[in-house]
Amino acid sequence: MPPTLSTAPSPLDRLKSWVKTITFYELLVGMKATMTHLLRYRPITLQYPHEKRTLPDSYRGMLALLRYDDGTEKCVGCDLCEAACPSRVIRVVSAEVPGEPTKRYSKEYYMDMTRCLFCGLCVDACPVDALGMTREFEWAVYDKRDLQLNKQQLLAIGDRSFPVREKRLELQHRNVAFFNVAFKDLPQKPS
Numbered sequence: 001m002p003p004t005l006s007t008a009p010s011p012l013d014r015l016k017s018w019v020k021t022i023t024f025y026e027l028l029v030g031m032k033a034t035m036t037h038l039l040r041y042r043p044i045t046l047q048y049p050h051e052k053r054t055l056p057d058s059y060r061g062m063l064a065l066l067r068y069d070d071g072t073e074k075c076v077g078c079d080l081c082e083a084a085c086p087s088r089v090i091r092v093v094s095a096e097v098p099g100e101p102t103k104r105y106s107k108e109y110y111m112d113m114t115r116c117l118f119c120g121l122c123v124d125a126c127p128v129d130a131l132g133m134t135r136e137f138e139w140a141v142y143d144k145r146d147l148q149l150n151k152q153q154l155l156a157i158g159d160r161s162f163p164v165r166e167k168r169l170e171l172q173h174r175n176v177a178f179f180n181v182a183f184k185d186l187p188q189k190p191s
């Protein structure tokens, strides 16, 4: 007959198990971890809204429409942000600039921020950097209709969040418009 393997615990294992049972060993191990965290780490609770976290540089907050430094709206009503948005947040009604048939602007611009994912695709899609993501996050409201923003509201958010504005494209170095250089890397126009 082939030899059979014994699975019964040895007397020493049984003794260890018994000692662990009567000394509440597992409970003590858990309490050790709890006490270590209690004594070693400081509390991280912040007393919001009196204390606020430092937001990371890459934070994506409320969206805003931007202007050039002379106050002109950057948006040219191209609808690319509307097409890029996966949540159908944006609705653009574009029109010709009065007296300038080759130029367009957004006559109306709406965002339903109850649907926004803060993915940033609309910002990336905009060819003239007319959209920005601010660091505003305190947008809790009692009525969700308050989160359906129009153009004037979005421009106001941009005005307070981006006080430093860039010059109009025609007043910048020609490479800016051609290569779509980011605002922070703008080369100076030769005088």
Ligand code: SF4
Residues within 6 Å of the ligand: 063, 084, 085, 086, 087, 088, 089, 090, 115, 116, 117, 118, 119, 120, 121, 122, 123
């Ligand atoms: S951040 Fe994303 S979800 Fe929100 S409006 Fe832009 S593209 Fe749409």
Ligand code: SF4
Residues within 6 Å of the ligand: 074, 075, 076, 077, 078, 079, 080, 081, 082, 092, 106, 125, 126, 127, 128, 129, 130, 131
């Ligand atoms: S915000 Fe930018 S992408 Fe959207 S309509 Fe205006 S110019 Fe076009």
